[in-house]
Amino acid sequence: MSGPELDKNPGEQGTPLLELSGLRVFYGAIEALKGIDLTVGRGEAVALLGANGAGKSTTLKTVSGMLAPRHGEVRLHGERIDGIASHELVRFGLGHVPEGRRVFARMTVLENLNMGAYRFRRPDPDDLDRVFGLFPRLAERRKQIAGTLSGGEQQMLAIGRALMGKPELLLLDEPSMGLAPLIVEQIFDILREVNEQGTTLLLVEQNASEALQLANRGYVLETGEVVMSGPADTLLADPRIRAAYLGEHVEVD
Amino acid sequence: MSFHDFWDVLVLGAVLGSLYAVIAIGYTLVYGVLQLLNFAHSEVFMVGGFGGVIALTIFVPATDPSGLQSIAYVAVGMLFGAVLGGTVAFFLEKVAYRPLRRRGAPRLVFLITAIGASFFLYNLVGKLFGRNPMPMPSMYENKTVVTIFGSTISVTQALILGSAVVMLVAVDYVVNRTKLGSGIRAVAQDPEVASLMGVNIDKVVSRTFVLGGLMGGVAGFLFGTTNQVFYTMGFLPGITAFAAAVLGGIGNVRGAMLGGLTLGVVEAFTVEVWGDAWRYVGAFAVLVLVLMFRPTGILGERVARTA
Ligand SMILES: Nc1ncnc2c1ncn2[C@@H]1O[C@H](COP(=O)(O)OP(=O)(O)O)[C@@H](O)[C@H]1O
Ligand SMILES: [Mg+2]
Numbered sequence: 001m002s003g004p005e006l007d008k009n010p011g012e013q014g015t016p017l018l019e020l021s022g023l024r025v026f027y028g029a030i031e032a033l034k035g036i037d038l039t040v041g042r043g044e045a046v047a048l049l050g051a052n053g054a055g056k057s058t059t060l061k062t063v064s065g066m067l068a069p070r071h072g073e074v075r076l077h078g079e080r081i082d083g084i085a086s087h088e089l090v091r092f093g094l095g096h097v098p099e100g101r102r103v104f105a106r107m108t109v110l111e112n113l114n115m116g117a118y119r120f121r122r123p124d125p126d127d128l129d130r131v132f133g134l135f136p137r138l139a140e141r142r143k144q145i146a147g148t149l150s151g152g153e154q155q156m157l158a159i160g161r162a163l164m165g166k167p168e169l170l171l172l173d174e175p176s177m178g179l180a181p182l183i184v185e186q187i188f189d190i191l192r193e194v195n196e197q198g199t200t201l202l203l204v205e206q207n208a209s210e211a212l213q214l215a216n217r218g219y220v221l222e223t224g225e226v227v228m229s230g231p232a233d234t235l236l237a238d239p240r241i242r243a244a245y246l247g248e249h250v251e252v253d
Numbered sequence: 254m255s256f257h258d259f260w261d262v263l264v265l266g267a268v269l270g271s272l273y274a275v276i277a278i279g280y281t282l283v284y285g286v287l288q289l290l291n292f293a294h295s296e297v298f299m300v301g302g303f304g305g306v307i308a309l310t311i312f313v314p315a316t317d318p319s320g321l322q323s324i325a326y327v328a329v330g331m332l333f334g335a336v337l338g339g340t341v342a343f344f345l346e347k348v349a350y351r352p353l354r355r356r357g358a359p360r361l362v363f364l365i366t367a368i369g370a371s372f373f374l375y376n377l378v379g380k381l382f383g384r385n386p387m388p389m390p391s392m393y394e395n396k397t398v399v400t401i402f403g404s405t406i407s408v409t410q411a412l413i414l415g416s417a418v419v420m421l422v423a424v425d426y427v428v429n430r431t432k433l434g435s436g437i438r439a440v441a442q443d444p445e446v447a448s449l450m451g452v453n454i455d456k457v458v459s460r461t462f463v464l465g466g467l468m469g470g471v472a473g474f475l476f477g478t479t480n481q482v483f484y485t486m487g488f489l490p491g492i493t494a495f496a497a498a499v500l501g502g503i504g505n506v507r508g509a510m511l512g513g514l515t516l517g518v519v520e521a522f523t524v525e526v527w528g529d530a531w532r533y534v535g536a537f538a539v540l541v542l543v544l545m546f547r548p549t550g551i552l553g554e555r556v557a558r559t560a
Contacts, residue, residue, distance in 0.1 A: 064449060090451040098449065104442045106554070107435075115439055118432075119451035165450065 022072035047211040050221035095167025105147030116164030131160040152183035208245035260404035270517020271417030276494035277509035279465030285441035295491020296374035301470025302482035304337030305330035323393035338470015346462040379484035386483040502553025
């Protein structure tokens with residue numbers, strides 16, 4: 001289990017890889033994000049926690065250009081990227097594993113992975129080897145139609161597909177959703193490996209315990225606002241977090 | 254019906270059906286990426302026919318063309334059919350549908366726009382080139398190429414069947430094996446995620462219209478080679494090809510091929526057995542029957558796509 005290292009905290013040194021400032025996003029008249037400030041440093045793994053409807057997915061969708069903020073900025077490498085269409089943003093080294101996996105159900109596993117590399121002239125065979133190395137199960141099933149995979153395999157495929165685009169920053173929206181604990185464990189182990197190989201992670205989760213064990217730092221969202229943030233182990237130890245998100249798992253020290 | 258007649262009718266049906274299949278691809282591809290029933294596609298077909306005829310009228314074929322000249326005439330006709338069909342489809346998408354997509358218009362608005370675009374296009378052509386049929390200049394002597402089981406296949410029939418098969422094989426390759434094809438399939442399955450992969454949806458949609466338009470335009474020219482072109486010629490083949498796309502499972506390319514061939518053959522046999530007045534009855538009866546038992550068509554997805 002990797003605890004957060006203070007010297008890894010990005011806020012203090014240089015330009016963060018991703019910086020959200022004063023982000024306000026609306027669905028019609030509904031304000032889903034009410035001024036979010038958030039940074040992700042190069043190489044970090046950052047968890048974004050919060051209950052259903054808190055605005056986690058909205059945050060990720062705004063970063064990857066699926067939604068445009070009404071106020072505030074999104075900066076990647078210090079450059080403003082809000083307002084850029086999502087199909088152009090992949091070139092900036094952004095990968096997004098959407099909520100609910102959303103693999104291309106009528107394509108094979110291999111076709112799905114190739115779609116992840118769509119921005120390149122052709123898929124890089126080294127990336128394919130890497131993905132198959134991380135997820136041997138996908139290698140076995142490369143010819144299988146993605147819609148016939150199990151939920152866990154589809155999640156692996158969704159992550160592998162995003163990795164085929166060589167992302168520097170990988171956004172993950174509830175990768176543990178609806179999966180058995182054993183599979184969740186496997187997927188988080190692989191995400192840890194991906195992070196150690198140098199990919200920066202911004203991880204949206206309701207499974208706060210797994211997410212904070214993987215992350216260096218975390219933010220907690222509540223109805224569109226950041227209500228808490230800090231190093232992962234601090235959050236993990238916080239009684240409010242333990243009560244709200246770790247419900248049954250609370251162990252009194 | 255004698256064995257000999259059977260083959261004659263089958264050839265007739267296959268020729269007709271292969272044209273329906275080529276037109277049906279245009280409906281099914283566009284439906285795949287936009288869930289739009291592009292009723293103006295029949296006009297893309299019609300315009301392709303006019304493109305071919307007008308080009309050939311200008312190039313004035315020799316009265317007694319040599320084999321090489323014949324091939325050149327056919328090539329010119331196809332080229333102009335394709336270019337005109339592709340161009341009209343391109344602008345149709347850009348002018349009529351894209352503004353609606355930008356504004357997130359409801360499905361019904363697209364449908365009405367499609368019907369409006371269809372009226373506009375065929376009346377425009379009627380106004381420009383007259384409402385009387387334009388004859389196809391003679392490009393070759395329509396003799397028999399081969400005789401199979403005592404029934405003959407003419408140059409025109411071989412030309413239609415041959416070019417249709419080439420186009421169907423080509424479009425199948427494009428959709429399943431090329432980058433454009435993977436973009437088309439990704440947009441059809443989940444446009445939002447496709448754009449996360451770097452697919453430019455506008456570009457893919459535009460190219461999908463052009464792909465369908467090129468094929469529809471050539472089909473219009475090929476249809477014209479059987480006699481003439483006229484401004485409302487898109488209507489019946491268009492409706493039948495649309496039915497073929499639905500029969501095969503709308504959105505499914507191979508389904509459109511299968512549906513087109515089926516309806517062509519059924520139509521030919523209906524006419525042979527019950528007479529010309531029954532021409533469309535047989536084909537549409539088959540459509541209704543199949544949809545009663547398989548509402549999503551022969552090769553259609555059984556699971557509804559998730560929004
Ligand atoms: N397409 C939408 N239209 C209207 N409101 C939406 C839409 N998507 C999300 N919302 C609302 O925005 C808020 C944040 O949603 P979301 O970001 O999906 O939350 P989370 O991912 O944290 O569960 C919720 O109140 C939700 O109801
Ligand atoms: Mg969510």
